[in-house]
Amino acid sequence: MKRGGLLILRGLLWLTAILIALKLRLIVVGESQSSAGDGIQYYQLSQVLRLEHRFAYSPGAPLTFTRLPGYPLFLAMLAPERPIALATRLIMATRANALLDVGSALVVAAMASRLGMGMLAQLLGFGAVVVSPPLFMLSTFGLSESLVTFLLTLTVYLALRVKDAPTSAHKRRSAIAAGILLGLSQLIRVDALLVIPSLLMLFGLLQGSWRKRLSLMGLCLGLAALTFAPWPLRNLRLFRATYAGGVPWIDQEGVPLRLGMMRWYQTWATGRQDGEGFDLFLVARHAPLPPSRPNVITPVMYEDERERQRLAALFDKYCREGLSPAVDQQFYRLAWQRFKRRPFRILVELPLVRLKTLWSPMPPYEMGINSTLLRLPEERERWDRFGSLLLLLSVAGACFALSEPHKRRWVLALVLIPIVRSVAFVYLHPIPLQRYFVEAMPVMLLFSGYALAWPIDRLRELLSVLVNRSSTSEPSF
Numbered sequence: 001m002k003r004g005g006l007l008i009l010r011g012l013l014w015l016t017a018i019l020i021a022l023k024l025r026l027i028v029v030g031e032s033q034s035s036a037g038d039g040i041q042y043y044q045l046s047q048v049l050r051l052e053h054r055f056a057y058s059p060g061a062p063l064t065f066t067r068l069p070g071y072p073l074f075l076a077m078l079a080p081e082r083p084i085a086l087a088t089r090l091i092m093a094t095r096a097n098a099l100l101d102v103g104s105a106l107v108v109a110a111m112a113s114r115l116g117m118g119m120l121a122q123l124l125g126f127g128a129v130v131v132s133p134p135l136f137m138l139s140t141f142g143l144s145e146s147l148v149t150f151l152l153t154l155t156v157y158l159a160l161r162v163k164d165a166p167t168s169a170h171k172r173r174s175a176i177a178a179g180i181l182l183g184l185s186q187l188i189r190v191d192a193l194l195v196i197p198s199l200l201m202l203f204g205l206l207q208g209s210w211r212k213r214l215s216l217m218g219l220c221l222g223l224a225a226l227t228f229a230p231w232p233l234r235n236l237r238l239f240r241a242t243y244a245g246g247v248p249w250i251d252q253e254g255v256p257l258r259l260g261m262m263r264w265y266q267t268w269a270t271g272r273q274d275g276e277g278f279d280l281f282l283v284a285r286h287a288p289l290p291p292s293r294p295n296v297i298t299p300v301m302y303e304d305e306r307e308r309q310r311l312a313a314l315f316d317k318y319c320r321e322g323l324s325p326a327v328d329q330q331f332y333r334l335a336w337q338r339f340k341r342r343p344f345r346i347l348v349e350l351p352l353v354r355l356k357t358l359w360s361p362m363p364p365y366e367m368g369i370n371s372t373l374l375r376l377p378e379e380r381e382r383w384d385r386f387g388s389l390l391l392l393l394s395v396a397g398a399c400f401a402l403s404e405p406h407k408r409r410w411v412l413a414l415v416l417i418p419i420v421r422s423v424a425f426v427y428l429h430p431i432p433l434q435r436y437f438v439e440a441m442p443v444m445l446l447f448s449g450y451a452l453a454w455p456i457d458r459l460r461e462l463l464s465v466l467v468n469r470s471s472t473s474e475p476s477f
Helices: 003-031 036-052 070-078 086-114 119-131 133-138 145-164 168-186 190-204 210-228 230-239 260-265 278-284 305-321 325-341 343-359 380-402 405-428 438-472
Strands: none
Touching (some): 003 086, 036 070, 070 086, 086 133, 086 438, 119 438, 133 145, 145 168, 145 190, 145 405, 145 438, 168 190, 210 230, 260 278, 260 325, 325 343, 405 438
């Protein structure tokens, strides 16, 4: 077939794949929409932004700094200039999520092309992102993950594209675009910063002098800082503090909560047991924590009877005072004493267990969706196993790509994204569920396609060699 015919065939194949992916994802979000607690706050902030052009949780309420403004602003841009119900907002948000996830899948295919992977690997990587359970489940919620995942995946692609840019001007333009997108991503989720090591490595691998490479790094990071700067500057002017990352823990009204209890959680929690986050859930709603209530104090929280009694007294005090300075200080003190007794467990053993949590499917009560098409929630366990299989294929595909010298350095730079994210979150959060890993998933799933395409390509090469040898061999007598 002539080259023109092949290009038309490829175009039709990609158009078919995109249309099927869009149809599938739109059906899924049409069957199920959920807000979650965070989603309700995003809805409230976007309503006030759209109607009053103020960043507050309700009309006339004081301005706030406790959440980053990127996702509420995105939702406000989708909305008409009139109040809309939460259900209507969720329909709009989840449809946008479906489109953004298909966009992430296309960027993954473009990355595979930049790495010299064939069309089969590109299509399989595209498909893996579309059918990845954590990604399609999260897309049914009015949350920020789909947007920030698309922006970060595109940011990394732009940095990767620099290696093939024909001129210095093209390289600079890609670095500028990557920096702006990185800054926008930071306005949505502060953990977007975790892709920076990968970006620096991608720029550092370029040919040419270090002066040029450092110039591209500075251009990218400088534009990211400039794009992000209005947020901390606004907070500094209004609140006399930058609050660059929002607030780590807030209640349902958006009010900051003291972090002593969270630090105590980091001395024992892993996310491997159901209900570990029960107390945090109640505290965020200012509900009481009576020690006699089931699941408030569990054996994993203490090491002996003396510590259990101390916890019971502390929870009684919380029931009377809430997270008062005195209660907060006692949680900090308890966390510090546990750290002094078991530093190796807290710094090494627990993070390793949390790493398993981060890479494992979430418990059934997290991100639950209803879908007739996908037979959910009835088939949730099978979908979870399928998601784990995709991650295992991704690891295998990354190993195959690392075995090829001309790909190795670029693959290492991309693999750095899930590695850095994994290491960071096992220390940043006491219960790092898989939803905290989804921003790295598209780049990881890129290699799932290569895990299947690589053996096929090697087999085809082997058969080609055997055929050539057979055709050139002399007949024997």
